Amino acid sequence: MYKLKGRHIIILSKVERSIIIEGYTLLLLQPVGLSYFVAGKGINMVNRTRITEEFCKLVSIDSASFKEREMADVLKKYLTELGFLVTEDNAYEHYDSNTGNIYGFLQGALPGDPVLFSAHMDTVEPGSGKKAVVSEDGTITSDGNTVLGADDLSGVVAILEALRTIKEKGLPHRSIEVLFTIAEEVYIRGSEVFDYSIIKAKEAYVLDLSGPVGTAALKAPTLVSFTAKFTGKAAHAGFAPEQGIHAIAVAAEAITSIRQGRIDDETTVNVGIIEGGLARNIVPENCCLKGEIRSLSHEKTLSESGQIKEIFEHTAKKHGADIEFETSFGCIAYEINKEEEVVKRFEAACLALGIKTDYIATFGGSDNNNFVRNGITGIVIACGMNEVHSCHEYTHIDELERCSNITLTLMTC
Numbered sequence: 001m002y003k004l005k006g007r008h009i010i011i012l013s014k015v016e017r018s019i020i021i022e023g024y025t026l027l028l029l030q031p032v033g034l035s036y037f038v039a040g041k042g043i044n045m046v047n048r049t050r051i052t053e054e055f056c057k058l059v060s061i062d063s064a065s066f067k068e069r070e071m072a073d074v075l076k077k078y079l080t081e082l083g084f085l086v087t088e089d090n091a092y093e094h095y096d097s098n099t100g101n102i103y104g105f106l107q108g109a110l111p112g113d114p115v116l117f118s119a120h121m122d123t124v125e126p127g128s129g130k131k132a133v134v135s136e137d138g139t140i141t142s143d144g145n146t147v148l149g150a151d152d153l154s155g156v157v158a159i160l161e162a163l164r165t166i167k168e169k170g171l172p173h174r175s176i177e178v179l180f181t182i183a184e185e186v187y188i189r190g191s192e193v194f195d196y197s198i199i200k201a202k203e204a205y206v207l208d209l210s211g212p213v214g215t216a217a218l219k220a221p222t223l224v225s226f227t228a229k230f231t232g233k234a235a236h237a238g239f240a241p242e243q244g245i246h247a248i249a250v251a252a253e254a255i256t257s258i259r260q261g262r263i264d265d266e267t268t269v270n271v272g273i274i275e276g277g278l279a280r281n282i283v284p285e286n287c288c289l290k291g292e293i294r295s296l297s298h299e300k301t302l303s304e305s306g307q308i309k310e311i312f313e314h315t316a317k318k319h320g321a322d323i324e325f326e327t328s329f330g331c332i333a334y335e336i337n338k339e340e341e342v343v344k345r346f347e348a349a350c351l352a353l354g355i356k357t358d359y360i361a362t363f364g365g366s367d368n369n370n371f372v373r374n375g376i377t378g379i380v381i382a383c384g385m386n387e388v389h390s391c392h393e394y395t396h397i398d399e400l401e402r403c404s405n406i407t408l409t410l411m412t413c
């Protein structure tokens with residue numbers, strides 16, 4: 001049995017179950033083995049004022065990578081108040097940190113596997129003394145001296161608001177897992193050391209993407225960092241330059257010998273740091289290059305890394321210099337098929353809320369790279385952050401509200 005009250009009810013197939021909330025009807029449908037849901041368009045149960053106040057409050061908490069203690073304590077308290085079983089892992093033991101990843105589980109009455117919602121607690125620098133400035137038109141910025149931290153507090157707030165709405169209105173929901181991670185901004189270190197055996201969900205929504213809400217990233221790159229240490233030979237630059245091996249010159253030749261920038265439509269290479277030399281009058285003995293390779297194709301990242309190593313070694317040898325070449329993985333590429341249920345549920349939630357969807361590949365890594373690597377089918381969804389990693393970073397109350405509504409819908413259907 002169900003009642004139709006909203007103007008925009010869409011029926012896809014046989015009705016499984018319905019919930020009537022504040023004059024709107026949610027119809028839970030079960031076509032060909034997949035759970036869908038539709039809802040009255042315009043459903044808006046989240047609390048705009050609460051969203052804005054919470055966002056401003058969290059922005060005021062300093063939470064640089066590896067220094068998330070205060071943020072973690074606040075979020076643990078919130079989750080506990082919302083009825084979650086909350087634990088903090090020992091991620092801090094792996095790093096010079098004082099905080100672990102915060103995990104929470106809330107049993108739900110709706111059938112189906114638990115769903116994981118995740119956002120990261122840390123923000124990039126400059127991030128000390130952040131302050132949210134709310135304009136009359138609903139735009140929120142920092143005061144211009146720091147980042148805003150919408151990356152990723154917009155995601156944190158959407159998760160909290162959805163949960164608060166569920167509690168306040170007594171909405172039936174799926175079993176929900178929440179993971180607030182540390183150190184995402186420094187190559188997803190927090191999620192790297194998390195123990196995934198405790199996660200029950202097979203699907204995850206990672207709220208950590210810039211762009212209009214409704215955007216989701218289904219594809220992300222492998223990222224390899226490399227460090228090349230060239231060792232030449234020191235000599236007096238005035239008395240005996242011919243006795244030296246100029247490590248900076250060797251490194252410079254090496255850099256110009258490799259392909260850099262956009263290699264193809266899915267691969268980039270960048271040498272971002274060069275350090276070397278001791279004094280004006282010494283032929284430099286050492287030069288260190290640091291760079292990265294990223295590609296949506298894991299294999300391409302590896303082959304590009306191999307080529308760079310070969311060219312660097314060849315150049316060093318040509319000039320009688322030594323080289324040490326080291327690489328480390330920042331994250332591993334993944335691609336989620338559009339036909340996966342995790343995507344279809346997102347599509348249905350956005351459709352129900354009248355939000356346009358857009359599926360993209362991102363060139364940035366996120367905790368989702370680690371989730372997928374650990375067997376969880378996750379996608380990264382936009383949560384209302386723009387111009388991230390800059391002092392011009394901003395969000396908008398409308399976007400925070402839209403993302404909260406999507407999150408609520410995903411939790412309750």
Ligand SMILES: [Zn+2]
Pocket residue numbers: 120151152184208
């Ligand atoms: Zn982020």
